[in-house]
Amino acid sequence: MGQALVAQASLPDFTELVEQASPAVVNISTRQKMPDRAVAGSGSLNVPDLEGLPPMFREFFERNVPQVPRAPGGGRREAQSLGSGFIISADGYVLTNNHVIADADEIIVRLSDRSELEAKLIGTDPRSDVALLKVEGSDLPIVNLGKSEDLKVGEWVLAIGSPFGFDHSVTAGIVSAKGRSLPNESYVPFIQTDVAINPGNSGGPLFNLAGEVVGINSQIFTRSGGFMGLSFAIPMSVAMDVADQLKAEGKVSRGWLGVVIQEVNKDLAESFGLEKPAGALVAQVLEDGPAAKGGLQVGDVILSLNGKSIIMSADLPHLVGALKPGTSVELNVVRDGARKKLQLKIGALPEDGEALANAATPGVERSSNRLGVKVVELSAEQQKSLDLKGGVVISEVQDGPAALIGLRPGDVITHLNNQAINSAKTFAEVAQALPKNRSVSMRVLRQGRASFITFKLAD
Structure with a gap:
């Protein structure tokens, strides 16, 4: 009984935090013009997020959410979406998610006293999913x-x-992890929590026990x-950097290295002579990217940037993206089994990604039965289109190690066992001399995208 009381006493009391912080948390709704045919026959509310909820709760929700009115003339209707946000300055700057206000024709911010203000969109950054709004006001409540x-x-x-749509709902939990990378979200080291988050929470604040938005x-x-126990929040260090740039420039610039990287697993670490799996x-x-101008090479393993260790490959985009274009950095890399320091200048992240040309039709055929592939040399035109000085393209995959590791006809091999492949003859020689029962790396280009794979030869 005494132990239970001690445990109960140690749990945090959120009441004072909620009282102080709630006034600065806002509800955000948007209106977007859309063709009438897109909502034809939608006389009742249809919210996919409610599928599977008990009928009684669903009826309550549908009865209490305002129906979308038909615009005068019947030609168009207005779509509404609900999200959250919070006020960061007394003169009315509001932070929320980009996806909450995307494509909106009108943005309405509702304060805790239920007053409504029309918001102006200052700027958005889809890459970090942050949007900055502005409402007219003074002495507005703000978050810390x-x-x-x-x-x-x-x-x-x-x-x-x-x-x-349930305003000012409060949920609590703990920080589950930091620096999480999510698919297609290379530039945000997310905070993972087990705080209950559901549709409508997007754009709202995550507080620490000091009442500060983190x-x-x-x-x-x-x-x-x-909600299933996995929630992700954009760190305030990232969000405020974005907000400051949106306020000053109307857009966000990020650092860019100009490389394609991949994770270093156990087998790759062994093949590159690393003590443990780490780095990018x-x-x-x-x-012509910053990395190329700074002397970075294919096969280099980046271990640190400006003294900050790269444990997982996803750490690198987070660090590089946070730098301003033009910043000089020092990279600690492993090349050919030896540590090396490189100095280079960070570039500006392009608006759109660049794609490399695909490999074209092969020329004269050669073979290497040890790996179970037939390869041909790239023509000068193909090498130019792929920006290569060598390499061979696979024309046929036979039974053997190549088939087991998923190689396909059309794949271009540029490196084998840490050696550059500049001809079919070199490929055959390197393949013949591959060690047994040890991880061997191979660099492969498929549809213009390069990656290293590893395999072992048993005999």
């Missing part, structure tokens, strides 16, 4: 901003938002449309 980098895994955090609730991992393996260096 905290340092997301000071967060520790296991500490308590709290979210306030409008899940399913993140913007942005995404959840779900198979049902509802350079699979491709883009022509």
Whole structure:
């Protein structure tokens, strides 16, 4: 009994935090003009996120959410979406998610006293999913901003938002992990929590126990449309850097290295002579990019940037993206088994990615039965289109190691066992001399994208 009381006493009390922070948390709704045919026959509310909920709750929700009115003349209707946000300055700057206000024709911010203000969009950054709004006002309630980098895994955090339109709902949990990378989100080291987040919470604040905002609730991992214990927030260090740039320039510029990287697993680490799996393996260096000008090469393993260790390959885009274009950096790399330091200048991340040309039709055929592939040399035109000085293209995959590791006809091999392949003869010689029962790396270009793969020869 005594132990239970001690445990109960140690749990945090969120009441004072909520009282102080709630006034600065807002509900955000948007209106977007859309063709009438897009909503024809939608006389009742249809919200996919409600699928699977008990009928009684669903009826309650449908009865209490305003129906979308038909515009005068019947030619167009207005779509509404609900999200959350928070006020960061007394003169009315508001932070939310880009996806909350995307494609909106009108943005309405509702304060805790239920007053509504029309917001002006200052700028958005789809890459970080941050948007900055401005409402007219003075002496508005504001949140206290905290340092997301000071967060520790296991500490308590709290979210306030409008899940399913229920204003100022409060949920709490702990920090599950930091620096998470999500697919297609290369430039945000997300904070992972187990705070209950649902549709409508997006754009709302994540608080620490000091009542400071440390993140913007942005995404959840779900198979049902509802919360499953995995929530992701944009760190405030990232969000405020974006907000400051949007306020000053109307857009966001990020650092860019000009490389394609991949994770270093156990087998790759062994093949490159590393003591343990760590770092970012350079699979491709883009022509005329900052990395190419700074001397970075394919096969280099980047271990640190300006003294900050690269444990997972995803750490590199986070660090590079946070730098301003033109910044000089020092990279610590492993090349041919030896450590090397490189000095280079960070470039500006292009608006659109660049694609390399695909490999074309091969020329004279050669073969290497040891790996089970037939390869041909690239023509001068093909090498130019792929920005290569050598390499061979696979014309046929036979039974053997190549088939087992997933190689296909059309794949271009540029390196084998850490050696550059500049001809079919070189490929055959290197393949014949491959060691047994040890991880061997191979660099392959498929549809213009390069990656290293590893394999072992048993005999």
